[in-house]
Amino acid sequence: xxxxxxxxxxxxxxxxxxxxxxxxxxxxxxxxxxxxxxxxxxxxxxxxxxxxxxxxxxxxxxxxxxxxxxxxxxxxxxxxxxxxxxxxxxxxxxxxxxxxxxxxxxxxxxxxxxxxxxxxxxxxxxxxxxxxxxxxxxxxxxxxxxxxxxxxxxxxxxxxxxxxxxxxxxxxxxxxxxxxxxxxxxxxxxxxxxxxxxxxxxxxxxxxxxxxxxxxxxxxxxxxxxxxxxxxxxxxxxxxxxxxxxxxxxxxxxxxxxxxxxxxxxxxxxxxxxxxxxxxxxxxxxxxxxxxxxxxxxxxxxxxxxxxxxxxxxxxxxxxxxxxxxxxxxxxxxxxxxxxxxxxxxxxxxxxxxxxxxx
Numbered sequence: 001x002x003x004x005x006x007x008x009x010x011x012x013x014x015x016x017x018x019x020x021x022x023x024x025x026x027x028x029x030x031x032x033x034x035x036x037x038x039x040x041x042x043x044x045x046x047x048x049x050x051x052x053x054x055x056x057x058x059x060x061x062x063x064x065x066x067x068x069x070x071x072x073x074x075x076x077x078x079x080x081x082x083x084x085x086x087x088x089x090x091x092x093x094x095x096x097x098x099x100x101x102x103x104x105x106x107x108x109x110x111x112x113x114x115x116x117x118x119x120x121x122x123x124x125x126x127x128x129x130x131x132x133x134x135x136x137x138x139x140x141x142x143x144x145x146x147x148x149x150x151x152x153x154x155x156x157x158x159x160x161x162x163x164x165x166x167x168x169x170x171x172x173x174x175x176x177x178x179x180x181x182x183x184x185x186x187x188x189x190x191x192x193x194x195x196x197x198x199x200x201x202x203x204x205x206x207x208x209x210x211x212x213x214x215x216x217x218x219x220x221x222x223x224x225x226x227x228x229x230x231x232x233x234x235x236x237x238x239x240x241x242x243x244x245x246x247x248x249x250x251x252x253x254x255x256x257x258x259x260x261x262x263x264x265x266x267x268x269x270x271x272x273x274x275x276x277x278x279x280x281x282x283x284x285x286x287x288x289x290x291x292x293x294x295x296x297x298x299x300x301x302x303x304x305x306x307x308x309x310x311x312x313x314x315x316x317x318x319x320x321x322x323x324x325x326x327x328x329x330x331x332x333x334x335x336x337x338x339x340x341x342x343x344x345x346x347x348x349x350x351x352x353x354x355x356x357x358x359x
Contacts, residue, residue, distance in 0.1 A: 003191065003337045011035045012187050016167040016177050019104060021073030021160045022091045025049050025213045028069055028183065032211050036190045039197040040209065050225045052210040055196060061205035063350055064231040065192060065343055066222065066301055067185025067238070068215035071178065072325055074161040076105070076140075079151070083144035085114070087161060089135070091216030094325050098138045101327065102164035105142070107154030113164070114142040165327040173333060174258070174322075180329040184319055184336060185237040186211045191340045192347070201348060205232075215301055222301035226308035233274065233313050233350060234305035235343055239331070240265075240292060240318035254292050256320050258332040261288030262339045263318045267298045269306035271313035273356050278315055281346045287338050292318070313356040317342055 004012075015035075020028030029051045033043060040053030051069075072091035079085055085105075089095075099118035104111045116138055124131055131137075140161065144150045167177035175184070193209045195201075208229055213221035215238075226234070242258045243250045256263055264270075264278055282289040297303050298316050306314040319339050322330040 003195070003340055004333070008187075008191060008194070011190075012175070013167050015183055015187060016179060019073075019106065019162045020069055020071050020179065020183065021106075021162055022070040022214055022216045024106065024160050025069045029211060029213075032069065032186055032190060036193050036209060039190075039193040046225055046228060048221060048224060049213040050210065050221045052208050052225065052229070053193060055193065055207040055209070056203050057206050059204070059206040062208060062229060062231045062233075063205050063347065064208045064210050064229060064234040064305065065189045065347070066210040066212060066234060066236045066305070067189050068182045068213070068221065068301055069186055069211045070213050070216050070221075071162070071181070071183070072216050074103075076155060076157050076159040076161065078157070079147045079155070081147050083142070083146045083150050084117075085140040085142065085150065085155070086136075087138070087140065090160060092325050095133050095135045095138050097326050099133050103140060103161050104164050105140070105155055106160045106162070107156075109154035112142060112153050112155055114140045114161075117141040163327045170330065174330045175333065175336065176328055176330050178327040178329065180321060180331050181239045181324055182215065182237075184239065184331055188237055188319070188336065188339045188343065192344045195340070195344050196347070203347065204351065207347065212301055219301050219304040222304035223308065226305045226312065230309050231305070231312055233356065234302070235315055235317065235346065236300055236302040236305060237317045237319065237339060237343065238300040238302075239321040239324060239329075241324060242320040242322045242330075245322055256290050256292060258320045258322060258330070259334055260320070261290055262335060262342055263290040263292045263320065265292045265294055265298055265302075265316045265318065267294035267302075267316070268296070269298055269303045270315050271306070271356060274313045274315040277349060278317065278342065278346050281349055282342060285341065285345050287342050287345070289342075290320070
């Protein structure tokens with residue numbers, strides 16, 4: 001397909017390798033903004049760190065395309081007298097994958113390296129052989145002699161911790177790394193902005209390219225920015241589960257497979273007319289599409305936009321992802337390009353004062 005350029009991939013690698021934990025997204029937001037600045041007319045930053053660029057400002061009709069910038073992480077919760085660190089979640093971090101992982105502890109003095117330790121297999125005999133990672137028994141070791149030495153490193157209760165893992169490309173087919181959820185969405189909307197600029201697309205409305213914060217703790221950034229922008233339409237992109245890996249049930253979780261295209265979701269928060277427009281665009285432009293259903297809520301920023309400002313017609317376009325909330329999240333290159341294509345083509349079908357009334 002060739003939408004993503006070498007320059008785009010260089011940005012993606014820098015963006016993914018940078019830490020952007022919930023509540024501490026500023027460095028990632030600066031990287032993202034620096035990339036999209038040539039493709040927008042103006043940009044804004046809200047009090048909690050959500051950044052958005054505007055194309056064609058000043059129109060009465062406002063359309064949002066949105067992803068979220070934050071990644072799951074940990075908070076330092078307790079430091080023992082002998083220098084071991086206990087953590088609590090910041091977002092939906094998975095304690096089962098923590099043992100033996102390298103970590104970065106973010107302090108005012110810079111990054112402090114550490115590891116999630118775990119008792120060696122030789123020491124786990126009898127009942128101890130059943131030992132499994134739990135939120136109250138995982139711990140970080142920074143090689144310190146005692147609590148005082150830990151504190152001298154700049155580590156304190158409330159310091160944020162991220163896994164130390166960089167992006168790679170697997171089999172020339174998959175992007176792999178931590179925090180593809182959902183900085184890959186931020187990448188996709190940035191690429192849409194680039195394509196609109198480079199192809200000199202004239203939109204009859206103001207387009208807001210929004211990179212929200214704090215999705216992982218309850219869609220908070222989207223809640224705030226939806227009230228500020230007051231959009232007329234919102235297209236949200238996030239990740240969804242590739243259900244064709246071992247130990248997952250397609251019957252329970254839905255039938256979604258990497259490489260077969262983005263998904264659209266049927267849900268109460270998803271506006272039926274906007275959803276149909278997206279489906280029509282996919283058919284017209286031969287963009288592969290998969291379908292999902294959510295019984296009550298999508299669990300994404302779609303919900304926050306849809307139920308804001310007396311109701312905003314909103315829809316969700318999702319990127320299939322393997323191993324969500326781990327350090328080896330995987331997304332297929334073709335799916336990433338097709339998410340970009342689908343948003344880009346849909347934006348050109350939304351007309352000024354488009355009628356999205358329910359009936």
